[in-house]
Amino acid sequence: MEAMNDDLAALSGRIERTNELLERMLAEVAKTPSTHAIFVDAGYLYAAAGRLVAGTEDRRAFDLDAEGLIDALIDKARTIFADSRLLRVYWYDGARRRIHTAEQQTIAELPDVKVRLGNLNANNQQKGVDSLIRSDLESLARHRAISDAALLGGDEDLVSAVEAAQGYGARVHLWGIEAPEGRNQAEPLLWEVDSQRTLDLDFFKPYVSRRTAATYETAGAVRPAREDVRFVGAQIAAKWLAARGRGALVDLLPGHPYLPGSVDQDLLVEAEGILQYSLRGQSDLRRALRDGFWEHLQGQY
DSSP: OHHHHHHHHHHHHHHHHHHHHHHHHHHHHHHSOEEEEEEEEHHHHHHHHIIIIISOOOGGGEEEOHHHHHHHHHHHHHHHSTTEEEEEEEEEEEEGGGOOOHHHHHHHTSTTEEEEEEEEOTTOOEESHHHHHHHHHHHHHHTTOOSEEEEEOOOGGGHHHHHHHHHTTOEEEEEEEOOSSSOSSOHHHHHHSSEEEEEOHHHHGGGEEEOOOOOOOOTTSOOOOHHHHHHHHHHHHHHHHHHHOHHHHHHHGGGTTOOOHHHHHHHHHHHHHHHTSOOTTOHHHHHHHHHHHHHHHHHHO
């Protein structure tokens, strides 16, 4: 009987020590702040903010103060997640052959910002960005690196990223950009997230400004010959191919004789700069320009 009492006393002592350890662990966990991260789909940001503030989704038509905007997003998160610390801002964008542009390099050098690049195809469409967002969200949630994720995006393909993060216990908060008309975020994405928030025109106005386009006068200027314009088109095609490679050419060729809108606009703007002459409303010269562009590309295939 005495031995049994000794065993019970020893067991009781071990239980008390275990409870003390658990209480200390819980106290330490309580002291540890929760952590959040901000995930920005730059393609969505440029298109939606450009449409809202500048009236266009064309990145070439407006300037974005990315540093100022990122600071504003960090401040917004600080007010929402008051008892949480920022891990970092993840900035997802596309680039030819995943090589940083000057603007992307500047963003990458900002403190607490990680730039992650997908690819751009010949039509300037992002490829691989959604999978990068999913990979980061899932990994950070799985390793308990974040408790909350603020996701600025709108693509339905992000649903799987949200589900993956939630599966590991993270909460995902969707941030959107006010749409002048209708909605710019997929409904299935809105259904899956833990909360939704829309950033309005006043939030973005300080960081988006429309560019003043260069104009070239045709009145009194010498109209270039069609062959000269065709030659300029070939010159621009050579530069285009050197910058983007044969993979982009393969993507472009099936659309002949039509050029994607973004490529056609780049061609027009660059040709006007070389010729110092406006080709707006000059349908025959525009055709000559495109003909020269296509002829050079087809000759390289």
